[in-house]
Amino acid sequence: MKTYFAASAFALAATTASAQDVSTTLPSAVGQVAPALEAYSTDGLIGDVWSGEQMSMRDRALVTFAALMTRHETENLGSYVELALDAGVTPAELSETITHLAFYTGWGNATAAAEAMAPVYEARGVTAEDLPAVDPELLGYDEEAEASRQDFVQSTYGDVSQGVVDTTEQMLFLDLWRRPALEPRDRSMVTVAALIAAGQPEQMTFHLNRAMDNGMTQEEAGAMLSHLAFYAGWPKVFSAMPVAKDVFENRGS
Amino acid sequence: MKTYFAASAFALAATTASAQDVSTTLPSAVGQVAPALEAYSTDGLIGDVWSGEQMSMRDRALVTFAALMTRHETENLGSYVELALDAGVTPAELSETITHLAFYTGWGNATAAAEAMAPVYEARGVTAEDLPAVDPELLGYDEEAEASRQDFVQSTYGDVSQGVVDTTEQMLFLDLWRRPALEPRDRSMVTVAALIAAGQPEQMTFHLNRAMDNGMTQEEAGAMLSHLAFYAGWPKVFSAMPVAKDVFENRGS
Amino acid sequence: MKTYFAASAFALAATTASAQDVSTTLPSAVGQVAPALEAYSTDGLIGDVWSGEQMSMRDRALVTFAALMTRHETENLGSYVELALDAGVTPAELSETITHLAFYTGWGNATAAAEAMAPVYEARGVTAEDLPAVDPELLGYDEEAEASRQDFVQSTYGDVSQGVVDTTEQMLFLDLWRRPALEPRDRSMVTVAALIAAGQPEQMTFHLNRAMDNGMTQEEAGAMLSHLAFYAGWPKVFSAMPVAKDVFENRGS
Numbered sequence: 001m002k003t004y005f006a007a008s009a010f011a012l013a014a015t016t017a018s019a020q021d022v023s024t025t026l027p028s029a030v031g032q033v034a035p036a037l038e039a040y041s042t043d044g045l046i047g048d049v050w051s052g053e054q055m056s057m058r059d060r061a062l063v064t065f066a067a068l069m070t071r072h073e074t075e076n077l078g079s080y081v082e083l084a085l086d087a088g089v090t091p092a093e094l095s096e097t098i099t100h101l102a103f104y105t106g107w108g109n110a111t112a113a114a115e116a117m118a119p120v121y122e123a124r125g126v127t128a129e130d131l132p133a134v135d136p137e138l139l140g141y142d143e144e145a146e147a148s149r150q151d152f153v154q155s156t157y158g159d160v161s162q163g164v165v166d167t168t169e170q171m172l173f174l175d176l177w178r179r180p181a182l183e184p185r186d187r188s189m190v191t192v193a194a195l196i197a198a199g200q201p202e203q204m205t206f207h208l209n210r211a212m213d214n215g216m217t218q219e220e221a222g223a224m225l226s227h228l229a230f231y232a233g234w235p236k237v238f239s240a241m242p243v244a245k246d247v248f249e250n251r252g253s
Numbered sequence: 254m255k256t257y258f259a260a261s262a263f264a265l266a267a268t269t270a271s272a273q274d275v276s277t278t279l280p281s282a283v284g285q286v287a288p289a290l291e292a293y294s295t296d297g298l299i300g301d302v303w304s305g306e307q308m309s310m311r312d313r314a315l316v317t318f319a320a321l322m323t324r325h326e327t328e329n330l331g332s333y334v335e336l337a338l339d340a341g342v343t344p345a346e347l348s349e350t351i352t353h354l355a356f357y358t359g360w361g362n363a364t365a366a367a368e369a370m371a372p373v374y375e376a377r378g379v380t381a382e383d384l385p386a387v388d389p390e391l392l393g394y395d396e397e398a399e400a401s402r403q404d405f406v407q408s409t410y411g412d413v414s415q416g417v418v419d420t421t422e423q424m425l426f427l428d429l430w431r432r433p434a435l436e437p438r439d440r441s442m443v444t445v446a447a448l449i450a451a452g453q454p455e456q457m458t459f460h461l462n463r464a465m466d467n468g469m470t471q472e473e474a475g476a477m478l479s480h481l482a483f484y485a486g487w488p489k490v491f492s493a494m495p496v497a498k499d500v501f502e503n504r505g506s
Numbered sequence: 507m508k509t510y511f512a513a514s515a516f517a518l519a520a521t522t523a524s525a526q527d528v529s530t531t532l533p534s535a536v537g538q539v540a541p542a543l544e545a546y547s548t549d550g551l552i553g554d555v556w557s558g559e560q561m562s563m564r565d566r567a568l569v570t571f572a573a574l575m576t577r578h579e580t581e582n583l584g585s586y587v588e589l590a591l592d593a594g595v596t597p598a599e600l601s602e603t604i605t606h607l608a609f610y611t612g613w614g615n616a617t618a619a620a621e622a623m624a625p626v627y628e629a630r631g632v633t634a635e636d637l638p639a640v641d642p643e644l645l646g647y648d649e650e651a652e653a654s655r656q657d658f659v660q661s662t663y664g665d666v667s668q669g670v671v672d673t674t675e676q677m678l679f680l681d682l683w684r685r686p687a688l689e690p691r692d693r694s695m696v697t698v699a700a701l702i703a704a705g706q707p708e709q710m711t712f713h714l715n716r717a718m719d720n721g722m723t724q725e726e727a728g729a730m731l732s733h734l735a736f737y738a739g740w741p742k743v744f745s746a747m748p749v750a751k752d753v754f755e756n757r758g759s
Contacts (some may be wrong), residue, residue, distance in 0.1 A: 027617050029617070029620040029623070030616075030617055032620070032628075033601050033632075034601045034602075034605050034616070034620055036605045036639070036685070036687075037601075037605040037616055039641075040608070044677060049669075052669065071578065072326060073615075075618060076614065095289075098286070098290060099290040102293070103482075103486065103487055104486050104487055105486040105488075106324065106489075107298065108321055108326040108329065109326075109486075110287075110290055111283055111329065112329070114283045114285070115282040117282070118285045126286075134292045157494050157498065160494055160498045161474075161475035161478040161479050162475065163302075163307070163475060163476055164475075164482055164490060164491075167302075167479060171293070171297060172487065179289070198452065199705060202492060203488040203492065222668065222669060223667070225666070226669030226673060229670055230612075231612055231614065233700075233704070234609055234610055234678065235704065236706070239706065244667070245662070245663065248665065325578065348540045349540075349542070351539070351540055352542045355546070355736075356736075356740055357739050358739040358741075359737055360737050361579040361582065361737065362579075363536075363543055364532065364533050364536055364582065365582070367535040367538070367539050367540055368533055371539050374539050375538075384540065384542075385540075385541075387541050413731070414750070415728065416728060416731070416732030417728075417731050417732045420550075420555075420732060420735065424550060425740065432542070453741045453742070453745065455745060456745065
């Protein structure tokens with residue numbers, strides 16, 4: 001095993017989190033039963049991938065949390081909550097992430113994530129005032145695009161499940177997506193991370209385009225794929241690569 | 254956030270379970286770290302979806318249990334066992350559900366579900382007499398349809414894995430599917446719920462048709478999709494929608 | 507329920523593990539809430555499938571561990587570690603399996619597996635000397651085939667994520683796959699088992715061919731599909747069957 005990437009310690013200076021903080025997410029049992037895995041973790045994943053400059057450590061911590069929550073990897077999730085907060089994700093943003101991903105990866109993933117977050121938030125003195133409001137003033141939205149989306153879904157699936165059509169419009173696109181507690185770019189970014197982690201690249205096109213429409217760069221999207229290969233496994237990412245390629249090419253970049 | 258559905262409190266009168274019982278499945282940590290998620294849960298999911306009249310609360314509790322078991326969301330599964338029993342699923346039916354889904358979602362999901370059920374059954378005084386017999390008199394079956402299924406699988410996959418072909422016939426279609434402890438409609442319904450939750454819509458056509466052949470209505474199937482969107486996540490349901498649409502259209506309804 | 511297979515007690519004589527050892531993986535709660543599932547487990551799965559002669563008990567224990575680790579079924583994984591070691595998988599091989607599958611099913615699955623393994627290894631006196639070296643002498647490899655693979659991936663995905671392309675070559679194919687702690691056949695076999703368990707048959711062709719190039723027989727591959735139907739669920743295996751069929755036919759066997 002060698003070091004696969006150029007050292008880039010300066011990349012860490014921009015956040016309060018460091019590679020050392022990432023290493024707190026690695027259970028000691030790893031070194032005990034698999035020293036090689038520990039070495040891949042500390043040299044490759046933690047030492048190099050996390051400090052890659054194509055994506056900020058804050059974004060890496062956020063998409064890692066989204067991926068692990070999606071995979072219901074709850075036993076160690078608290079340490080990733082700590083890491084995300086240390087890397088600059090606000091308590092409100094992380095709270096809104098689980099609210100958002102309740103809809104996109106299932107309610108039980110969100111309630112389990114809440115149980116992992118609660119002791120961390122309590123220890124850090126996060127209070128209700130720090131959290132997203134239940135009934136905030138909603139962001140504006142592209143009414144024409146939404147009407148077009150809704151028309152398509154209504155005409156295609158109205159006869160299949162009017163309940164799905166209605167809740168998708170009323171709870172998701174006219175409400176959840178317009179909540180201001182998470183930037184539209186971040187909201188779409190965690191959605192894409194969740195879809196990759198769940199093995200659902202067939203749903204990714206819409207959300208990756210939306211993330212990039214709202215400011216995620218192609219370089220960041222490519223770095224996210226590389227980052228998530230470690231947390232979701234290479235095959236999940238390789239199944240997402242053709243979809244990302246199509247999106248990038250159709251955007252003409 | 255607003256109330257998305259008309260109030261329908263009377264719909265609950267038909268069962269002993271109520272929206273209040275559903276609320277016991279929500280961990281208190283949710284309100285602590287994500288008040289918005291708590292509001293979506295109590296107003297939207299629990300207050301409205303669970304009381305939708307297109308599907309009975311008993312069926313909702315059964316397919317929710319099937320979906321959560323499939324997703325190995327074990328830490329909170331005991332509360333859904335309680336909910337299902339309160340909503341009118343019998344201890345025998347729930348027991349048979351885990352036996353059935355051992356084959357359809359993997360043995361470890363079933364053994365973990367058994368561990369979540371055991372303390373609830375013990376507390377409620379469920380005894381061996383209340384549970385499905387090991388060797389019951391089996392239901393009759395459509396011998397022609399089964400012979401046709403078996404011929405197709407044998408000729409297609411006999412050279413790939415005779416073991417799969419043989420166990421599918423002998424353990425599943427000539428035995429498990431004929432056990433009387435779960436109505437054929439319910440057996441197929443939990444199978445479809447499991448396939449949606451597992452992200453395997455490609456296997457759904459056969460089982461959704463079978464559920465509807467045995468009495469599940471299209472309205473119920475549509476309501477199940479809408480219900481499971483919350484528990485399996487929207488993308489899982491949107492990947493299942495085209496399959497359901499094809500099934501509905503091919504049945505001429 | 508009947509006994510579905512001919513008795514084959516002699517098949518067990520070749521290893522130190524027996525059907526009785528497999529039965530230790532079955533929680534007692536199963537018999538308490540689902541006697542029928544217990545009967546299917548002891549008569550069908552444990553009594554017959556595990557003693558099938560088409561695949562060794564050692565291989566069965568190894569692919570079962572790979573499948574359960576992939577599914578993050580951690581609460582009972584320690585008993586499968588015990589079973590694998592009793593069936594002849596060495597501590598080094600099992601350690602290398604989690605290192606390998608960290609890349610192929612996600613880091614969190616591997617770290618959770620390490621936590622399940624650590625107490626077993628400690629109780630059995632496994633020490634660092636028994637485990638794979640961090641920096642071993644690497645196996646040779648087919649440089650032409652690897653150059654061809656890399657050219658294809660670089661030209662197809664270099665514009666999508668150079669990070670994925672680079673780490674795939676440098677960490678996986680020039681390093682991980684060449685580590686000697688797991689036979690190439692076994693390394694590919696656990697990869698295929700993981701892909702089946704994860705519901706990713708679309709990635710299976712390459713790895714199943716590689717497993718068979720390195721000595722896995724078609725009979726063993728067919729038996730693995732039948733075995734994993736129990737642990738990953740029938741639908742996962744039925745989605746993998748067409749891929750296996752194509753691989754077998756294209757190999758002209």
